[in-house]
Amino acid sequence: MPPKSCALCNVSRPILKRPKTGQQICKDCFFYVFETEVHNTISEAQLFRPGDRVAIGASGGKDSTVLAYVMKTLNERYNYGLDLYLLSIDEGITGYRDDSLETVKRNQQQYSMPLKILSYEELYGWTMDAIVSEIGKKNNCTFCGVFRRQALDRGAATLAVDHIVTGHNADDIAETVLMNIMRGDIARLGRCTLICTQGEDTIKRSKPFKYAYEKEIVMYAYFKKLDYFSTECIYSPDAYRGHARVFLKDLEAARPSAIIDIIHSGEAFEVREEVKKTQKAQQTCKRCGYMSSNDLCKACTLLEGLERGIADAGISDKGKKKLEASGPAPDSLRKIPYFELPGGPGPAVAIESVQQAPPQD
Amino acid sequence: MTSSSSSTEQLKINVDFGGGLEILFDNKRSHVVSLPLRVAPSSSDTNPTDPISSSTTESATADETRPTDVSALIDHLKDNVLSDRKRAGLFAENGTVRPGVLVLINDSDWELEGEGSYVLKDGDNVSFISTLHGG
Structure with missing residues (x-):
C-alpha cells in the first residue's frame, strides 16, 4: 500500500518510487527533483557559458525529446543564456527514421527551436537502406554508428554551435562501461564516463543526463505527456549492447543503485600508462x-x-x-x-575533459 | 477491496501499451480486457517464490483461487492478447514483466502498489511502457 504522502512535500499522493533513492514522491516533486538534478549536473560540470550556441542531438526518441524539453525549461528558469537548436541525422531508413523525424519536426514547433536535419545521403551519398541492400544486415550498425557520429559534428559545424548535447542517460553509460570491460577495452573506461568530451578538432559534446535513470526519463515523458517516437530500428539491433542491456536491467531489478555504482566504478579506474598507450x-x-x-x-x-x-x-x-x-x-x-570547425578549436574549458581523444564511444 | 463474488461477474480493465510495446499487441495502444474476479492460484510460469505454485496444477477449487491481481493480468495479456508470439519475451518472462518494462496502476508506479500482487478493481487503468527502445 502506498504511504499517505510524498517523502519530499509531505502533502500529495506519491506516484513514483525513485530508483536512485527509494523515495516515494508525488508528481510535482518528481518534476522538480528531476529537473533540479539535471541543473546541478550542468552547473557542477560548468558545461555552458552565457551566449553559447548549443545543438541538441535529437532523434525523436524518449531521451532526446525529454532532453530538449528539460534544456528549454532550465535555460528559461536559470537564465543560462543559451541559443538552443535541434540537430537530427537522417540515416535514410524507410519506415523508421522518416517516422521519427516527423516527431522531431513536431518538437520543433512545440519547443520553438530551429531544426537542422542532415542526411547520410547528402553527406555520404548513401542511405542506410542503400548500404543494407549492398552489404546485408551484418555489420550495418558499424556503418551507421561511425557515420552518425561524424554527421553530428558536421551538422553542428554548419549550425556554428559551440556545443552538442546528447540524451545519453545513466543506463546507457553503465552499459558502455560493461561493454568496454567485456571487450577488454579498459583504456576507454575513463573517457566513456566523462560528462563532457572535447578533442582538439571536435565540437564539445556532453551528456546532461549522465546521472538520470532511464526509468525516470520515461516516467517524466509519460507524466508530461511528451511526444516521442519508440520503434526499434528495422535493421539488426546492436546485439552485443543488447546483452549488456538485459544484464544491466536484471541487476537494476535486484538493486537499483547498480547503475550509478557501475558508472562510479568506471570513473574510479586508474589506468596504467602502458594501457593508455594502446589508444x-x-x-x-x-x-x-x-x-x-x-x-x-x-x-x-x-x-x-x-x-x-x-x-x-x-x-x-x-x-x-x-x-x-x-x-x-x-x-x-x-x-x-x-x-x-566553425570558429577553430574552442577556448580552454573548465572541465575534466581536455586530453587526447580516442575514437568513437 | 470489495469481495462480492458472483462467479459470472467480470472485471473490466483498461490496458495501455507504450514505448514500443504496442507493436507486440496488434499495434494498438489501448485495450479493454475482461477478467474473472478470481483466478487459479498459479499458471505454468507463476513466480517461483510463490510457495503454493509448485504443487497446484489446473482445476483449482474455489478456496484455492486468489483474487485477480496484476500478475494474473500479465499472464492473461501474454496468453490471450499478445499478437507477436515470437517476441513474447520482450513483454513478460518468469511470470512478471521483463526488466525494463515500467508498469503504472491508475497512473502510479506499480512499485508503490504492491507490483504483481495488487488486486485489481473494476475500471482500473494499467499501463505498460517499455524503456528498451532507443532514445
Whole structure:
C-alpha cells in the first residue's frame, strides 16, 4: 500500500518510487527533483557559458525529446543564456527514421527551436537502406554508428554551435562501461564516463543526463505527456549492447543503485600508462579533415569500401587487405566534404575533459 | 477491496501499451480486457517464490483461487492478447514483466502498489511502457 504522502512535500499522493533513492514522491516533486538534478549536473560540470550556441542531438526518441524539453525549461528558469537548436541525422531508413523525424519536426514547433536535419545521403551519398541492400544486415550498425557520429559534428559545424548535447542517460553509460570491460577495452573506461568530451578538432559534446535513470526519463515523458517516437530500428539491433542491456536491467531489478555504482566504478579506474598507450594518438584524416587515429578516418575507409564494392574494407583485416590489393583509390572516388570547425578549436574549458581523444564511444 | 463474488461477474480493465510495446499487441495502444474476479492460484510460469505454485496444477477449487491481481493480468495479456508470439519475451518472462518494462496502476508506479500482487478493481487503468527502445 502506498504511504499517505510524498517523502519530499509531505502533502500529495506519491506516484513514483525513485530508483536512485527509494523515495516515494508525488508528481510535482518528481518534476522538480528531476529537473533540479539535471541543473546541478550542468552547473557542477560548468558545461555552458552565457551566449553559447548549443545543438541538441535529437532523434525523436524518449531521451532526446525529454532532453530538449528539460534544456528549454532550465535555460528559461536559470537564465543560462543559451541559443538552443535541434540537430537530427537522417540515416535514410524507410519506415523508421522518416517516422521519427516527423516527431522531431513536431518538437520543433512545440519547443520553438530551429531544426537542422542532415542526411547520410547528402553527406555520404548513401542511405542506410542503400548500404543494407549492398552489404546485408551484418555489420550495418558499424556503418551507421561511425557515420552518425561524424554527421553530428558536421551538422553542428554548419549550425556554428559551440556545443552538442546528447540524451545519453545513466543506463546507457553503465552499459558502455560493461561493454568496454567485456571487450577488454579498459583504456576507454575513463573517457566513456566523462560528462563532457572535447578533442582538439571536435565540437564539445556532453551528456546532461549522465546521472538520470532511464526509468525516470520515461516516467517524466509519460507524466508530461511528451511526444516521442519508440520503434526499434528495422535493421539488426546492436546485439552485443543488447546483452549488456538485459544484464544491466536484471541487476537494476535486484538493486537499483547498480547503475550509478557501475558508472562510479568506471570513473574510479586508474589506468596504467602502458594501457593508455594502446589508444592511438589523434590526427586529422588526410582525405576529409575529420579527427582520426589513422591516415584515413573510419568513415572515409567505410565509404571507400562501399564505393569500390569491397564493403568489408573498413570492417576486417581481410577486407582491408583486399582493398589495398586492388590498388590506390581512384581520383573520381566519392569523398566526404572537407571538415572545418566553425570558429577553430574552442577556448580552454573548465572541465575534466581536455586530453587526447580516442575514437568513437 | 470489495469481495462480492458472483462467479459470472467480470472485471473490466483498461490496458495501455507504450514505448514500443504496442507493436507486440496488434499495434494498438489501448485495450479493454475482461477478467474473472478470481483466478487459479498459479499458471505454468507463476513466480517461483510463490510457495503454493509448485504443487497446484489446473482445476483449482474455489478456496484455492486468489483474487485477480496484476500478475494474473500479465499472464492473461501474454496468453490471450499478445499478437507477436515470437517476441513474447520482450513483454513478460518468469511470470512478471521483463526488466525494463515500467508498469503504472491508475497512473502510479506499480512499485508503490504492491507490483504483481495488487488486486485489481473494476475500471482500473494499467499501463505498460517499455524503456528498451532507443532514445
